[in-house]
Amino acid sequence: MKPTTLIGFLGSTLDAGPFSPARWSKWRPSVSICMQEDLRIDRFVLIHGTQHNRLAQLVAEDIASVSPETEVTPLAMDFADPWDFEEVYGKLLDFARAFPFDPEAQDYLVHITTGTHVAQICLFLLTEARYLPGRLLQTQPARGAPQPVGTWAAIDLDLSRYDSIATRFAEASAESTHFLKSGIDTRNPAFNRMIDEIEQVAGRSRAPILLMGPTGAGKSQLARKVYELKKLRHQISGPFVEVNCATLKGDSAMSALFGHRKGAFTGAVADRPGLLKTAHKGVLFLDEIGELGLDEQAMILRAIEEGRFLPVGADSETNSAFQLIAGTNRDLVEEVAAGRFREDLFARLNLWTFTLPGLAERREDIAPNLDFELDRFAQVEGTRVTFNSEARARYLAFATGPAARWPGNFRDLAASVTRMATLSPSGRIDVEAVRMETERLARLWSGARANAGAGPALAALMGDEALAAIDPFDRVQLEYVVTTCRQSPNLSEAGRHLFAASRQQRTSTNDGDRLRKYLAKFGLDWAAVTQGER
Structure with missing residues (x-):
């Protein structure tokens, strides 16, 4: 058998007792663990504060009297505040990193019965993370008449060995993935695998999530379900804030996202918190994030990295802690290559990227x-x-x-x-x-x-049925006419440009009337073609 090293805190209350033989009638966990007939402790690293040096010495002497083979190594470790989780965890982590562990040659036990609750939690976390490469150990007094030995039990952190716990975890995970799918019993294997992975990420990470896929593939629905799942698990307490970035244009985009101060610009009659601030402690879903301008992208990057941003017209920054879910139907790799999307923002978003199939x-x-x-x-x-x-x-x-x-x-x-x-x-x-x-x-x-061959100007102006009734040859010509109209100040000027060659062959012409008749052939007029262009 390999020698066994035990690591544990001195119990300033449980291990204390009168400095007389009467102490042997009391259960003292640090002593009792060395009195077990079925457990051999070769070395006991006894952590204690310097103010308890005398008690630590007494406990070491008592262990030597009941278990001569056990070498007690007192280790003084002082905390300014033993209930400060950050301080306790930090010092125990430093101890674990410096300790000369050799799992091949020794077995290790971590006693979590003694010490403050904070210390016990820290020992548990460090053991679970394998910074302390051993098994957790608990002791308790025996029932009935007081006696010093008590009982002990090891805690196995491999939950897969506990059938009932493993079953409950599997059921909970299945319920979560079913929830993310809105209760739909989807059958596509690739989609189901993706949802399983999203369920794990949603439960374990606050990093940004990027949902890619065509319009209508369900990005918005899935983002809301991720939010609702995290809220059910009490991982967030704030709201779900959704915005379609394609609707944010010009100067109003900065104000909508980051807020503004009263008087920052004409019409700013009151302070506005902005969407990022509204999403504090919740989830911000930026749909079509590829539509944001480069300036907005830069501020979004800083906000998700540092949780800070500057509202429009403000002298000082504001804070917001939110989880970002971004959606896009664009290929962001191509957008980065074209200089339309920041490479550093894409790198930050690309930790958890999921592509939803159509x-x-x-x-x-x-x-x-x-x-x-x-x-x-x-x-x-x-x-x-x-x-x-x-x-x-x-x-x-x-x-x-x-x-x-x-x-x-x-x-x-x-x-x-x-x-x-x-x-x-x-x-x-x-x-x-x-x-x-x-x-x-x-x-x-x-x-x-x-x-499919119609250009953007014509596609936005006419519906599917009207376009379907026009020959492809005429669609190309009409697309050019519409674009020219929108670039001209009036009907006559557009006509002069469109009929520049043929008008040289006539002594008198009315280019505007000729253009009007051409548009009327397709059910269009000057006002419809140029509405909203200037």
Whole structure:
């Protein structure tokens, strides 16, 4: 057998007794642990304060009389405040790092019956973290008549060996992941593995979380569920603050995020705390974080690293302790390479990055999400709507088939279910309702494919159905006309630019009227094309 070293505190109360033979009628934990018939202690590192030197000497002498083979090594360790967790843990950590442990040659026991509660907790944490490479040991007095020996028991920190505890941990983890999935029994293996990992991160880390994925993939819903899970576990007490960064433009972005002081700018009639301050002790979800400007990104980085930031117009910084969850549908690696996103902020966010797949990549999850959307419709509208079996089968065949694109992901699915449920006043979605809905989706998606070549100006001006009715050749020409109109001060100037070559061949022309007629051919006019551009 390897020799055994015991580490423990002197109990200034429990180990004390009269300096007379009467002390042997009392249970004293530091002495009793060396009196056990089934436990051999070769060395006892007895930690004590210098004010208890005499008691430590007496205990060492008593141990020598009952266990001559035990070498007692008194170790003086003084604390300015023995109830100061930081001080106690720091000094015990220094002790553990300096101690010449040799687990290959010796066994180690850590006695946590004596010492202040703070000291006991610190010994537990250091043993669990393997700074003290041993087993925890507890002693207690025997029941019945007073006697000095008492009993002892080792505490095994390997929870996997305790079947009932391991089962409860597994059940709790399963409940948490089910909660993160909004109670949906998802079937996609990759998605389920990702949720399992997010559950572990949510419970153990306050570092930023980055959720990537296409629009409508569920980033906002998942962020809120992470917040609710952390609140259930009493890890946070503040609110959930959500903002879509795409809505924050210009100078108002700084004010919205970081707050401002009264009089900081025209219209600042009162102090404003800002979203970061509002999220104190809670979770801040910055959706579409890739839309923030570089200045805002720099301040966000400092806020999450140091918990400090400067409100607009303020002379001094303010503090806020929040956990950041960021969402984006952009490829931030490409954004960093293009200089549109700060590399240092991306590095800070990239510790925990999770990419949510789109609905088209999780077709096996459409069926359980269909039930979820019906339940949500019932909660919102107060009306329960269901499918008949044939209608459900037909809808799922379409929704999971190759023709289903789901460009809006779960938002498309939610809208589709809402339409069918609303148009089924009997409370039953039938085959006809499914036929109408699937045809509608097919038209929308076909139009989206056909309009894929339309530029941003034209796409924002006209809807899918109008664009689908225009030949691709005309779309390219109309895109150029719209862009020119928006860059011109008036209709006539735009016409002169567009018809510059042909007007040289005519003695008189009305370029503005010609342009007006061209726009009218597509159902457009000057006001509609240029609204909000200047």
